[in-house]
Amino acid sequence: MQHTIQLTINGKPRSFDADSFNVAKLVAMLDLEGKRLAIECNGEIVPRSQFVQTQLADGDKLEIVGAVGGG
Amino acid sequence: MSDLLKIANKTYHSRLLVGTGKYQDFAQTRAAIDASGAEIITVAIRRTNIGQTAGEPSLLDFLPPEEFTYLPNTAGCYSADDAVRTLRLARELLDGHQLVKLEVLGDPNTLYPNMIETIAAAKVLVKDGFDVMVYCSDDPIIAKQLEDIGCCAVMPLASLIGSGMGILNPWNLQIIIANANIPVLVDAGVGTASDAAIAMELGCQGVLMNTAIAAARDPVLMASAMKKAVEAGREAYLAGRMPKKLYTASPSSPTAGLIA
Numbered sequence: 001m002q003h004t005i006q007l008t009i010n011g012k013p014r015s016f017d018a019d020s021f022n023v024a025k026l027v028a029m030l031d032l033e034g035k036r037l038a039i040e041c042n043g044e045i046v047p048r049s050q051f052v053q054t055q056l057a058d059g060d061k062l063e064i065v066g067a068v069g070g071g
Numbered sequence: 072m073s074d075l076l077k078i079a080n081k082t083y084h085s086r087l088l089v090g091t092g093k094y095q096d097f098a099q100t101r102a103a104i105d106a107s108g109a110e111i112i113t114v115a116i117r118r119t120n121i122g123q124t125a126g127e128p129s130l131l132d133f134l135p136p137e138e139f140t141y142l143p144n145t146a147g148c149y150s151a152d153d154a155v156r157t158l159r160l161a162r163e164l165l166d167g168h169q170l171v172k173l174e175v176l177g178d179p180n181t182l183y184p185n186m187i188e189t190i191a192a193a194k195v196l197v198k199d200g201f202d203v204m205v206y207c208s209d210d211p212i213i214a215k216q217l218e219d220i221g222c223c224a225v226m227p228l229a230s231l232i233g234s235g236m237g238i239l240n241p242w243n244l245q246i247i248i249a250n251a252n253i254p255v256l257v258d259a260g261v262g263t264a265s266d267a268a269i270a271m272e273l274g275c276q277g278v279l280m281n282t283a284i285a286a287a288r289d290p291v292l293m294a295s296a297m298k299k300a301v302e303a304g305r306e307a308y309l310a311g312r313m314p315k316k317l318y319t320a321s322p323s324s325p326t327a328g329l330i331a
Contacts, residue, residue: 009121010119010121011118030122032121037119039163043156048163063118064118064119064121065118065119066116067141067161068114069091069092069094069115070114071233071281071282
């Protein structure tokens with residue numbers, strides 16, 4: 001049976017049904033593939049090259065950011 | 072004439088740096104930035120909207136990072152830790168890009184910089200390999216300290232961010248410029264073209280602005296005015312103004328050969 005993984009993404013709780021979950025899968029699931037973004041997991045930056053290798057676990061806190069207009 | 076702006080070992084033709092916020096839409100942002108001639112543009116780092124933005128255009132579609140030098144900022148940060156964290160994310164976002172604008176605010180109403188937190192963040196960022204352009208108060212001692220830490224440019228405020236009040240303390244700016252061995256740029260407070268020209272006439276290496284262009288009735292026309300003002304002010308500075316002769320007139324036409 002599948003586990004439910006609880007994550008906090010950009011301050012909001014979200015749950016995913018998955019046995020094994022990594023950052024690359026999360027990006028795909030959130031429809032963010034191909035977008036220019038940067039991701040932090042529990043305060044540590046996850047380099048783009050490490051998306052597949054970086055496993056996500058219950059309780060992980062993620063920040064997903066992009067560039068917007070600013071002065 | 073080759074009079075280039077040099078920041079962190081890279082040269083630029085334009086001495087006008089512009090923000091990308093507060094425009095009506097991305098098309099207007101792009102049009103204004105084109106009219107300004109700016110090569111360095113600031114951007115903010117914010118949480119991505121999840122679930123509703125698939126297929127929606129982004130700022131980067133209109134302003135490709137290959138075409139401009141991005142200057143990610145730490146706007147909205149009130150602590151050194153938040154600022155450092157934000158710029159590390161920016162570096163990852165922009166493929167290892169090192170040129171950044173550090174600003175750590177101290178008060179939500181005045182947006183005045185907290186220089187104690189700014190200095191703490193600057194030390195960490197410089198050590199971490201960032202090229203730090205730093206928004207600061209117009210205190211000459213602080214500006215010198217930021218240079219000593221290893222910042223690549225100091226950017227004292229002309230007046231409060233977004234206020235358009237113009238250059239309130241040209242005397243302090245002149246002291247900062249006279250003491251600096253790194254570029255001094257005025258950041259924040261410019262309201263109209265003459266403010267930008269005055270900053271350049273004082274000897275600033277450049278001017279950074281956002282609201283003065285974005286909040287003008289016609290932002291694209293104001294962007295063009297700012298481009299000319301920065302160029303005019305720079306040329307006037309290089310040309311060296313005539314000395315002021317208080318209460319002493321001096322005719323420009325010959326005094327000899329008058330009729331009768």
